[in-house]
Amino acid sequence: MKWYSKTYIGVFLAFLYLPIMVLIVFSFNDTKGRTFTGFTTKWFVQLFHNAAVMDALMTTLVVALVSSVIATVMGTAAAIGLEKMDAKLKGAVMNLTYIPIINPEIITGVSFMLLFVTAKKWLATVGINFQFGWATLILAHITFNIPYIILNVLPKLRQLDQSLVEAAMDLGCNPIQAFFKVTIHEIRSGVVAGFLMAVTFSLDDFVVSYFTTGAKHQTLSVMIYAMTKKRVSPEINALSTLIFIAVLAILVLVNLLERRNEKKLKQGMLKWKGGGVKE
Amino acid sequence: MMIMKHIKPFLALAWAGLLLLTLLAAPLTVAADTDVDSGQPTYDRGYYSRFKGKELEINVYNWGEYLSIGEDGLMDINGEFEKLTGIKVNYSNFETNEGMYAKMKSGANAYDVIFPSDYMVSRLIQEKMVQPLDFDNIPNFKYIGEEFRNPEYDPDNLYSVPYMWGRVCLIYNEKLVGHKIESIDELWNPEYSGKILMFKNSRDAFALALEKLGYSLNTENVKELEQAAQLLKEQKPLIQAYVMDQIFDKMQANEAIIAPYYIGDYYIMKEVNPDLSVYIPENTNIYYDAVCIPSDSRHKEAAEMYINFLNEPQAAADNAEYIMYSSPNTAAVALLDPEISGDKNLYPPVEELVNTQAFINLSEDTNLYIDRLWTDVLSQDEGYLDWVMPAFVVFSVAVLLINSIRKRRKRELNNGGLKNDR
Numbered sequence: 228m229k230w231y232s233k234t235y236i237g238v239f240l241a242f243l244y245l246p247i248m249v250l251i252v253f254s255f256n257d258t259k260g261r262t263f264t265g266f267t268t269k270w271f272v273q274l275f276h277n278a279a280v281m282d283a284l285m286t287t288l289v290v291a292l293v294s295s296v297i298a299t300v301m302g303t304a305a306a307i308g309l310e311k312m313d314a315k316l317k318g319a320v321m322n323l324t325y326i327p328i329i330n331p332e333i334i335t336g337v338s339f340m341l342l343f344v345t346a347k348k349w350l351a352t353v354g355i356n357f358q359f360g361w362a363t364l365i366l367a368h369i370t371f372n373i374p375y376i377i378l379n380v381l382p383k384l385r386q387l388d389q390s391l392v393e394a395a396m397d398l399g400c401n402p403i404q405a406f407f408k409v410t411i412h413e414i415r416s417g418v419v420a421g422f423l424m425a426v427t428f429s430l431d432d433f434v435v436s437y438f439t440t441g442a443k444h445q446t447l448s449v450m451i452y453a454m455t456k457k458r459v460s461p462e463i464n465a466l467s468t469l470i471f472i473a474v475l476a477i478l479v480l481v482n483l484l485e486r487r488n489e490k491k492l493k494q495g496m497l498k499w500k501g502g503g504v505k506e
Numbered sequence: 507m508m509i510m511k512h513i514k515p516f517l518a519l520a521w522a523g524l525l526l527l528t529l530l531a532a533p534l535t536v537a538a539d540t541d542v543d544s545g546q547p548t549y550d551r552g553y554y555s556r557f558k559g560k561e562l563e564i565n566v567y568n569w570g571e572y573l574s575i576g577e578d579g580l581m582d583i584n585g586e587f588e589k590l591t592g593i594k595v596n597y598s599n600f601e602t603n604e605g606m607y608a609k610m611k612s613g614a615n616a617y618d619v620i621f622p623s624d625y626m627v628s629r630l631i632q633e634k635m636v637q638p639l640d641f642d643n644i645p646n647f648k649y650i651g652e653e654f655r656n657p658e659y660d661p662d663n664l665y666s667v668p669y670m671w672g673r674v675c676l677i678y679n680e681k682l683v684g685h686k687i688e689s690i691d692e693l694w695n696p697e698y699s700g701k702i703l704m705f706k707n708s709r710d711a712f713a714l715a716l717e718k719l720g721y722s723l724n725t726e727n728v729k730e731l732e733q734a735a736q737l738l739k740e741q742k743p744l745i746q747a748y749v750m751d752q753i754f755d756k757m758q759a760n761e762a763i764i765a766p767y768y769i770g771d772y773y774i775m776k777e778v779n780p781d782l783s784v785y786i787p788e789n790t791n792i793y794y795d796a797v798c799i800p801s802d803s804r805h806k807e808a809a810e811m812y813i814n815f816l817n818e819p820q821a822a823a824d825n826a827e828y829i830m831y832s833s834p835n836t837a838a839v840a841l842l843d844p845e846i847s848g849d850k851n852l853y854p855p856v857e858e859l860v861n862t863q864a865f866i867n868l869s870e871d872t873n874l875y876i877d878r879l880w881t882d883v884l885s886q887d888e889g890y891l892d893w894v895m896p897a898f899v900v901f902s903v904a905v906l907l908i909n910s911i912r913k914r915r916k917r918e919l920n921n922g923g924l925k926n927d928r
Contacts, residue, residue: 258777258778259754259774261755261758262759262778273577276576277575278582278585279575279584279597340614344612344613347613347614348613358616359614359615438614439614442567442596442598442615442617443563443565444598449599452570453570453599453600453601454570454599454601454751455570455601455750455751456571456572456602456750456751457569457570457571457572458771458774460571
């Protein structure tokens with residue numbers, strides 16, 4: 228690596244991470260402001276005593292995880308279906324898939340709200356009491372998460388060697404067994420990447436959540452946005468610090484696991500080349 | 507709480523007696539005195555335990571950071587209320603009156619307690635979106651100061667209980683300015699160019715311009731509004747940023763010199779930056795945030811109990827101290843640190859408020875017109891807009907052209923590569 232490419236990477240990383248570093252520093256600041264007066268951990272203590280923030284955090288995490296898991300299952304299935312379609316139909320469906328990504332969030336949010344309000348009115352006439360809350364939030368999040376899963380899984384499916392699946396079927400697998408024994412392992416990295424992306428987008432989302440949130444729970448983003456008439460409390464800095472550390476840890480973990488798997492695969496290959504299974 | 511144990515049966519009796527006699531609006535004076543031994547506030551348990559074990563929930567919709575939640579040794583209002591009554595509080599927040607109104611109008615959620623500002627209260631009353639309160643269930647209304655009853659926005663005081671109030675003021679850095687500021691014109695002073703902050707919402711920003719012009723803050727006159735917009739346009743080059751919550755940071759860190767905001771917030775800033783001073787214009791905007799119950803609330807009595815609890819002297823006092831806005835609750839003001847309750851900016855003598863102007867609800871047309879003018883102000887002399895769009899269009903067209911030419915070349919190569927002589 229030449230010195231200038233090193234410098235470039237350094238500058239680039241600084242550009243990305245300095246704001247986060249500043250935020251982390253200020254989450255230990257003694258006073259509520261942008262002048263550093265002294266080191267304290269009181270915001271972290273207060274954060275865990277703040278029922279409203281904790282509830283919002285719980286809501287955000289539950290919605291992110293549940294919607295991402297459901298979206299991952301649906302999106303993977305959709306990608307496999309798309310892969311098997313003829314070109315014209317595939318093109319049409321792919322265009323539909325892009326809509327939630329291209330559409331301005333505000334339009335997505337408002338449309339969801341109108342849809343759910345209509346559903347609420349219809350269900351009320353049948354005598355079902357449907358309220359905005361978990362269901363509306365999670366449904367909306369699933370919808371805007373699915374495209375990201377599809378876009379992450381499709382390339383992996385394209386790389387998949389079809390003869391492997393056919394071989395599995397030859398050896399007596401039914402299609403479902405073949406999927407779980409062969410396909411899923413081949414496309415796993417795409418599925419994981421899509422899932423992580425979905426979690427990120429879901430955690431990050433404000434606009435859609437704003438329009439679909441219920442009266443009982445609100446997501447963190449909605450709560451923080453509502454603070455902007457008074458002030459965003461430093462507890463939120465503390466929380467952001469914790470979230471950043473958690474996300475970093477997850478990414479490191481995922482990367483380590485991938486590494487280990489690759490090593491295992493390589494070793495397996497070597498063994499296989501070296502004369503099959505040892506007794 | 508040994509004393510309570512002995513009193514409770516009597517309280518229950520008294521309560522039952524009251525119900526039987528149905529004395530009109532006889533407030534329970536037994537409640538809400540402070541227990542001398544413990545310093546803990548005592549509540550009228552008979553009143554507050556009516557819904558115990560009923561598994562009730564109420565949806566409370568409030569401004570962000572506008573309720574004491576148990577920090578700095580102050581009361582956790584929602585937690586205390588839940589302990590006392592057994593009613594679960596679902597608490598969520600909005601950021602502007604208009605945001606709250608839109609949410610209610612959409613019919614997405616049914617709220618039980620909301621906190622609209624003055625002009626929004628009258629709008630909600632007009633549109634029958636709030637319901638009359640039963641003041642028999644809100645005995646603590648007796649603590650509300652005389653001057654806050656029957657306000658302009660709710661003339662017969664049927665729908666609302668005042669929650670907090672305050673005035674718009676000019677917060678400035680006296681050390682950097684070098685002298686006292688005594689006029690709103692300073693917001694237009696080129697000397698502070700790039701160091702002036704301004705409200706990010708149209709109603710508050712226009713109010714300042716109208717005030718400078720000497721017009722009513724509630725004018726519906728198109729000419730007057732246009733003049734105000736013109737003033738705001740002239741001011742724009744001097745403005746560092748149009749902000750709300752960032753005012754705190756910018757003023758505390760000496761990044762800005764002068765900014766209009768709400769008087770209660772000045773004290774929060776001054777705690778961090780002692781160089782700050784404040785000036786309150788005589789005819790400034792005065793605002794009242796109230797508590798109401800929406801028409802589609804399903805637990806009206808529980809909601810009234812919540813409103814009553816907000817006006818328990820200790821709860822209201824802790825709330826006022828946490829938010830730092832002025833409380834209309836006289837018993838709460840009496841409990842406040844004299845340094846706060848004696849402050850002329852927060853609790854001025856009545857005659858000082860004679861010329862202040864409260865917002866009233868404007869017609870839909872005026873609201874839309876103000877919003878249009880405001881957008882116009884904000885998008886003024888954004889110089890790059892003039893050339894960015896055409897440049898972008900030209901660029902896009904060029905890319906498309908080059909692409910199509912390349913494609914055609916490719917096709918020609920594939921079809922009849924021999925024809926092409928190189």
